[in-house]
Structure formats: C-alpha cells, structure tokens
Amino acid sequence: MRITITKILDIEAKKVEFTCAAGSSWGRWRGEEAPELGVFDVELEIGEEVEQWFPAPSPAEEIDAGGPDAARSIALSGVVERVDDDSVLTLRIQKDLVTIELAGRDRPSQGDGISLKVKNLDIYPYWL
Numbered sequence: 001m002r003i004t005i006t007k008i009l010d011i012e013a014k015k016v017e018f019t020c021a022a023g024s025s026w027g028r029w030r031g032e033e034a035p036e037l038g039v040f041d042v043e044l045e046i047g048e049e050v051e052q053w054f055p056a057p058s059p060a061e062e063i064d065a066g067g068p069d070a071a072r073s074i075a076l077s078g079v080v081e082r083v084d085d086d087s088v089l090t091l092r093i094q095k096d097l098v099t100i101e102l103a104g105r106d107r108p109s110q111g112d113g114i115s116l117k118v119k120n121l122d123i124y125p126y127w128l
Contacts, residue, residue, distance in 0.1 A: 027121035
C-alpha cells in the first residue's frame with residue numbers, strides 16, 4: 001500500500017497520521033528509522049485479534065480513523081480474498097491486501113464484504 005505520512009503525532013511512540021487511496025488513519029510506524037513526512041510503500045498489519053466483524057454487502061473498501069485520537073477505533077472495510085483454517089483472513093481494501101486474525105469460530109467466506117474496527121494499525125515500510 002502506498003501511504004503519505006502527513007503528520008508525526010508522537011515521535012517517541014512512532015505514531016503517525018497518514019492518507020492513502022482508501023482513506024486516512026493513524027498508526028504506529030514499525031520501521032527501524034524514525035518516521036518522516038512523505039510517501040512510503042508499506043504493509044499494514046493489525047496487531048490484535050479481531051473480536052467482531054460485520055457483513056457489508058457493498059463494502060466501501062476504505063480505512064477511516066475519524067481523526068488521530070488514540071481512543072477512537074479505526075474502521076476498515078473490504079472484500080475477503082482468502083480465509084485460512086487458522087482463522088487468518090486476507091482482506092482486500094481497493095487494490096491492497098491486509099492480513100487479519102479473527103477470534104472465535106464465526107468467519108466470513110471468500111468474496112464476502114465485511115467491515116470491522118480495530119484499535120491499532122502497525123505500519124511496516126518496505127523499499128522496492
């Protein structure tokens with residue numbers, strides 16, 4: 001996923017605000033170097049099991065934190081690309097993929113539109 005870091009919210013905690021084609025949010029930069037403003041290719045990971053998800057027949061395929069307040073949940077919506085036996089699914093948000101681990105037995109099926117909320121996004125930069 002290509003993101004633009006628009007604001008450093010907390011340099012010590014590496015918390016940043018970003019925009020991308022799917023929307024805007026905040027997350028924790030997991031690169032070795034301190035985060036900087038600019039454009040980066042990254043992988044997003046959710047560092048927690050997702051307790052609850054909701055069917056979304058026509059998902060918006062977006063990321064939206066509603067602002068940088070850490071108390072707010074980050075909303076994600078997309079289409080399920082793959083569901084593994086170990087409760088890990090791959091969610092397509094526009095042209096990008098995010099891996100999510102689900103808690104519990106209830107799982108969506110491949111092709112389902114879903115929405116969910118998480119407390120944190122981890123941002124891992126990579127260089128092409």
